[in-house]
Every structure is written in structure tokens, then in C-alpha cells.
Amino acid sequence: MAPVLRLTFVGSWSDPTLYFMTDRLLMKIEESETWCQAFGFVRTTSKANSGQGKKVHIHYVDLALKLFHDINSPKEWMEVDIKDLGNVVKNLIAK
Numbered sequence: 001m002a003p004v005l006r007l008t009f010v011g012s013w014s015d016p017t018l019y020f021m022t023d024r025l026l027m028k029i030e031e032s033e034t035w036c037q038a039f040g041f042v043r044t045t046s047k048a049n050s051g052q053g054k055k056v057h058i059h060y061v062d063l064a065l066k067l068f069h070d071i072n073s074p075k076e077w078m079e080v081d082i083k084d085l086g087n088v089v090k091n092l093i094a095k
Helices: 017-031 033-038 056-068 083-095
Strands: none
Touching: 017 033, 017 056, 017 083, 033 056, 056 083
């Protein structure tokens, strides 16, 4: 049986050529009341618990979908397991 090949995201958030990804990530969080609350960012118009009842790791995956699986994403990113990309997002936010 052939070994399963898993693709991983090969990029660094600190890479100057990928600065736009950090900007996109922060903009996506800022635009969403749900993600602001889920990730512990404070908003002045905050409603009581708008996390939609999802576990935080599901929010990471949802955010990864918005960041890495859109029409402008390179083909290589589309082939990476979305759970792995969710971990990429988690690692940056949890820093």
C-alpha cells in the first residue's frame, strides 16, 4: 500500500512577501463580531456571546477557508487539508 502524502502549508507569517496574509487575517477577524469574540478581541459593540456555539477550533477552520480557499488562492493552498490550514491560523492567533 502506498504511503499517504499530506501537503502542508509552506509559508511563514513573518515572511515579508506574505505580509498581506497577516493583513487579510486581521481584517477578516475585525469584520466579524463572532470571530472577535471567539478569539478574545474586544469590540465596543459586543453582544453577549455571539460565538454561535462553535468550538474555537471550528472557528479556526472557518477562518482558514476564508483566507486560503478563495478564488485568488494559489492552487497549492487549495490542495492542503483544511484542518492543517486551521492549525496555521491557530498558531498565528495563539502567539
